[in-house]
Amino acid sequence: MDRFTEQVIAAARRRGANYCDCRLIELEREEIAVMNGALRALTQASQRGFGVRVIVDGAWGFSSSSVTSDGEIDRIVDEAVLIARASASVKKRDVVLAPTGVYEDLVPHQAARDPFTVPDGLKVELLVEATRAMQIPGVVMARGQMQFSRERKTFASSEGSYIIQDRIESGAGIKAIAADDKGGVQVRSYPMSLSGDSAQAGWEFVEAMDLVTHAEPTAREAVALLTAKPCPSGVKDLVVGGQQMALQIHESCGHPTELDRVMGMEASFAGTSFLTTDKKGTFQYGSPHVNLTADPTIPHALGGLVYDDEGVRGRKVYLVQNGIFKHYLNSRASAPVVGEEPMGAMRADGFSRCPIVRMVSINIEPGMASFDELVGGIDDGILVDGIKSWSIDDRRLNFQFGSEIGWEIRGGKLQEMLRNPTYTGIAYEFWRSCDAVGDASQYHVWGVDNCGKGEPMQVAHVSHGTSPARFRQVRVGVLDE
Amino acid sequence: MSREQLLDLLRGALSTADADGTEIVAITSDEALTWYAENIIHQNVAAHTAQISVRAVVGKQVGSASTTDLTLEGIQRTIQSASDAARLMPEDPDFPGLPLPQTVQETDVGYVPATVASQPGERAAAVRSVIDGAEHAGLRAAGTYLVQSNELAVVSTTGVAAFHRDTMASLKAVVMGDDSSGYGYVSSSDVADIDPLATGQRAVQTAMETRNPMDVEPGPYDVVLSPWAVDELMKMMAFHALSARSIEEHTSFLDGRQGEHLVSPLISLYDDGLDPTGLPLPFDYEGQPKQRVDFISQGVAGDVVYDTYYAKKAGRASTGHSLQQPNDFGPVPLNFFMAAGESAEEEMVAHTERGIYVTRFWYANVVEPRQMTVTGMTRDGTYLIENGRRTRGIRNLRFTQSLVEMLKSTLEVGRDRSILASGFGVGGMVLPSLRVQAFHFTGATKKSQ
Numbered sequence: 001m002d003r004f005t006e007q008v009i010a011a012a013r014r015r016g017a018n019y020c021d022c023r024l025i026e027l028e029r030e031e032i033a034v035m036n037g038a039l040r041a042l043t044q045a046s047q048r049g050f051g052v053r054v055i056v057d058g059a060w061g062f063s064s065s066s067v068t069s070d071g072e073i074d075r076i077v078d079e080a081v082l083i084a085r086a087s088a089s090v091k092k093r094d095v096v097l098a099p100t101g102v103y104e105d106l107v108p109h110q111a112a113r114d115p116f117t118v119p120d121g122l123k124v125e126l127l128v129e130a131t132r133a134m135q136i137p138g139v140v141m142a143r144g145q146m147q148f149s150r151e152r153k154t155f156a157s158s159e160g161s162y163i164i165q166d167r168i169e170s171g172a173g174i175k176a177i178a179a180d181d182k183g184g185v186q187v188r189s190y191p192m193s194l195s196g197d198s199a200q201a202g203w204e205f206v207e208a209m210d211l212v213t214h215a216e217p218t219a220r221e222a223v224a225l226l227t228a229k230p231c232p233s234g235v236k237d238l239v240v241g242g243q244q245m246a247l248q249i250h251e252s253c254g255h256p257t258e259l260d261r262v263m264g265m266e267a268s269f270a271g272t273s274f275l276t277t278d279k280k281g282t283f284q285y286g287s288p289h290v291n292l293t294a295d296p297t298i299p300h301a302l303g304g305l306v307y308d309d310e311g312v313r314g315r316k317v318y319l320v321q322n323g324i325f326k327h328y329l330n331s332r333a334s335a336p337v338v339g340e341e342p343m344g345a346m347r348a349d350g351f352s353r354c355p356i357v358r359m360v361s362i363n364i365e366p367g368m369a370s371f372d373e374l375v376g377g378i379d380d381g382i383l384v385d386g387i388k389s390w391s392i393d394d395r396r397l398n399f400q401f402g403s404e405i406g407w408e409i410r411g412g413k414l415q416e417m418l419r420n421p422t423y424t425g426i427a428y429e430f431w432r433s434c435d436a437v438g439d440a441s442q443y444h445v446w447g448v449d450n451c452g453k454g455e456p457m458q459v460a461h462v463s464h465g466t467s468p469a470r471f472r473q474v475r476v477g478v479l480d481e
Numbered sequence: 482m483s484r485e486q487l488l489d490l491l492r493g494a495l496s497t498a499d500a501d502g503t504e505i506v507a508i509t510s511d512e513a514l515t516w517y518a519e520n521i522i523h524q525n526v527a528a529h530t531a532q533i534s535v536r537a538v539v540g541k542q543v544g545s546a547s548t549t550d551l552t553l554e555g556i557q558r559t560i561q562s563a564s565d566a567a568r569l570m571p572e573d574p575d576f577p578g579l580p581l582p583q584t585v586q587e588t589d590v591g592y593v594p595a596t597v598a599s600q601p602g603e604r605a606a607a608v609r610s611v612i613d614g615a616e617h618a619g620l621r622a623a624g625t626y627l628v629q630s631n632e633l634a635v636v637s638t639t640g641v642a643a644f645h646r647d648t649m650a651s652l653k654a655v656v657m658g659d660d661s662s663g664y665g666y667v668s669s670s671d672v673a674d675i676d677p678l679a680t681g682q683r684a685v686q687t688a689m690e691t692r693n694p695m696d697v698e699p700g701p702y703d704v705v706l707s708p709w710a711v712d713e714l715m716k717m718m719a720f721h722a723l724s725a726r727s728i729e730e731h732t733s734f735l736d737g738r739q740g741e742h743l744v745s746p747l748i749s750l751y752d753d754g755l756d757p758t759g760l761p762l763p764f765d766y767e768g769q770p771k772q773r774v775d776f777i778s779q780g781v782a783g784d785v786v787y788d789t790y791y792a793k794k795a796g797r798a799s800t801g802h803s804l805q806q807p808n809d810f811g812p813v814p815l816n817f818f819m820a821a822g823e824s825a826e827e828e829m830v831a832h833t834e835r836g837i838y839v840t841r842f843w844y845a846n847v848v849e850p851r852q853m854t855v856t857g858m859t860r861d862g863t864y865l866i867e868n869g870r871r872t873r874g875i876r877n878l879r880f881t882q883s884l885v886e887m888l889k890s891t892l893e894v895g896r897d898r899s900i901l902a903s904g905f906g907v908g909g910m911v912l913p914s915l916r917v918q919a920f921h922f923t924g925a926t927k928k929s930q
Contacts, residue, residue, distance in 0.1 A: 267655050
């Protein structure tokens with residue numbers, strides 16, 4: 001244990017804490033935004049700070065600071081203990097932590113080429129070239145962005161764990177916005193909407209995207225969407241593309257399996273979950289084709305980790321197996337309540353936030369269907385892909401999602417392009433209607449760096465391994481009803 | 482720190498800057514949050530953070546760097562990093578230059594020492610009051626009690642020197658039964674304004690009144706929207722449609738429509754960082770004074786907000802709505818108001834023969850930007866209105882609705898407005914209730930099986 005974290009643990013013990021952990025974090029971030037071939041923003045940020053979590057009188061307290069001096073240790077530990085005692089004044093029962101291993105470990109990052117060693121000029125030039133290539137007639141805005149982070153996180157606990165984890169993340173994406181004089185506006189992105197795709201990887205991940213080659217075709221799709229047919233309204237068979245599947249899994253499986261949410265802890269913000277504890281092990285969440293995992297061990301996955309923020313070693317679990325709901329994302333305090341063991345899903349957004357149950361990499365296991373077979377099995381339907389709009393109710397049941405692009409499917413073949421495709425449903429009804437999942441050749445792990453949860457809001461970096469999948473008799477085209 | 486201490490620290494740090502121009506934005510925050518659920522406090526946290534962001538300019542090259550180290554040495558290292566970064570940057574031909582100092586009306590409205598001094602035990606006692614009320618009714622309470630104090634300072638080598646501090650206390654209560662829930666929320670810069678009893682009681686009453694919800698068929702309904710429901714919708718509008726960036730991207734419904742009668746004459750929307758009835762912020766993150774911007778005046782389309790970058794592109798002055806630069810978000814209205822009308826909320830309900838009262842919307846998102854078509858769900862207290870009375874709870878509904886059409890179809894605007902703090906730790910919205918004709922509900926949630 002280093003001197004700083006040792007002092008924190010000792011200070012907490014002296015003040016009567018039964019348990020204490022400390023996270024000391026050093027983080028560097030770089031974000032680049034380019035607009036229509038010109039640099040719009042390049043920001044570099046560094047932060048350093050520590051967070052202290054204690055159990056005193058059977059209740060939690062947490063405090064944190066961006067000052068890492070010896071004197072600050074006493075102030076922050078004092079405050080954490082004071083807060084824990086205030087929490088204890090309204091406790092119903094003592095916090096009990098499930099046992100976990102005691103680890104001493106140094107976890108290296110997974111980048112081949114540290115993006116912070118790549119000249120900024122090279123990064124900017126790549127985005128400039130890609131956004132210029134998107135400036136075709138009809139495109140009113142071509143955007144490109146990159147984001148990189150490099151973190152060293154030291155975790156120490158009063159139980160004896162001392163873990164240093166290094167992590168490098170890289171991500172990028174481009175987007176074309178096309179508009180016409182009739183008020184039409186359409187967007188197309190590559191390789192993924194929002195902030196693009198991200199991974200625990202280095203510059204090699206961005207290079208492999210080949211942004212420049214994909215720029216013009218992306219822009220052409222945005223322009224073509226302006227005059228595409230509107231998505232028809234009705235009940236139709238649906239193929240959900242791999243990128244859109246990331247959103248579908250995120251909202252209708254990832255969030256509802258968070259055990260703290262199930263236990264009501266998120267009720268005042270994002271709500272609760274339909275996956276109540278009585279359903280564990282028996283509930284028909286989906287069809288037998290549906291196998292959903294929480295797997296933090298997938299190499300390079302943005303949601304991957306070796307140890308979570310309470311020192312639990314991450315492991316793969318089946319959330320849904322052959323359609324049956326099996327397991328939750330959990331924590332040391334919540335897992336025993338439902339007879340589970342912690343699986344490594346407690347994560348905090350930086351040093352100043354207390355860990356909460358978060359997604360890691362939540363994935364659908366590939367099936368057997370080729371893409372042609374997925375489409376070929378539909379007489380009258382649509383294919384949608386590209387995350388554009390999302391909304392789901394406070395129990396994670398009623399969802400409505402919009403995609404950047406769609407295609408009609410008739411007679412087992414892709415037909416005309418569709419604009420503004422939307423689809424809606426009830427989570428378990430939707431997953432029960434899944435009758436095929438795409439094979440491993442279509443599988444990709446998408447990085448999602450904007451998952452929000454908690455109060456104050458914490459943003460987590462998660463990921464979703466997906467193949468496209470087919471769903472029967474889904475309500476589509478909500479926008480144009 | 483005091484105003485002078487912080488400004489002196491930053492100006493002192495600037496003395497070593499070697500770029501052509503340097504700007505420092507300092508944000509400090511002390512934040513404590515008590516988070517409760519299932520009638521217990523399950524997280525109780527504090528955070529003391531500082532962020533120093535530096536923008537350095539060499540000719541038309543712009544570099545930036547930030548740190549959490551608030552010491553003189555730490556700030557000077559960051560200034561040097563930004564300067565070094567600038568020299569490696571390609572030139573930005575659109576860079577408008579660091580802004581010159583403008584007169585800023587600094588104010589201490591919004592800063593209350595008692596809020597700074599509040600303690601964890603006081604928050605726990607307030608939460609206890611909400612929990613007791615819920616338990617007494619056989620219900621479960623969840624929510625947060627947040628207390629913040631923030632400082633913002635902007636200094637630059639052009640002479641900008643602006644300082645603002647504020648405090649915020651906010652209590653949220655979601656009270657749940659087996660098949661219903663209710664909501665209460667209050668926020669103020671003065672912790673003394675937080676009334677846990679009234680906030681909890683409102684949530685309890687709603688949860689009790691909406692028990693045994695009935696299913697109603699989706700479709701167009703006349704609605705009365707509480708200020709909390711209006712907040713969720715106006716946040717979508719403010720963020721997606723009321724900035725110079727949204728005009729540039731042709732995604733704003735105001736694009737090319739200035740001067741046209743777009744919506745009901747009952748509707749006026751504006752941003753005013755100086756209005757003391759809101760949560761004032763007298764200058765932006767470039768140190769430029771906030772101008773009042775009228776988005777819609779009595780139904781007529783008006784202006785949008787600008788920062789110096791977009792102002793230069795448009796050949797006009799900044800309206801004082803910049804976030805920290807450089808950024809790719811564009812300017813944002815942080816002090817949003819809807820002008821008050823003449824009706825009490827209960828009068829709006831009384832004027833509705835058959836309709837729906839919405840306490841809150843949840844998880845709104847834009848489906849189509851030009852008409853601001855938004856989808857989302859109701860939650861925490863959705864009532865059927867029959868013959869001018871809220872008669873019973875209904876199961877939550879999904880809406881898919883153009884907000885432009887909604888503002889066209891507004892029949893009444895509330896005379897009482899609520900101050901609703903933003904989730905960003907700065908600014909917020911001041912909003913009334915609305916009565917709207919033919920609001921489009923497009924789906925309903927279900928009982929889980």
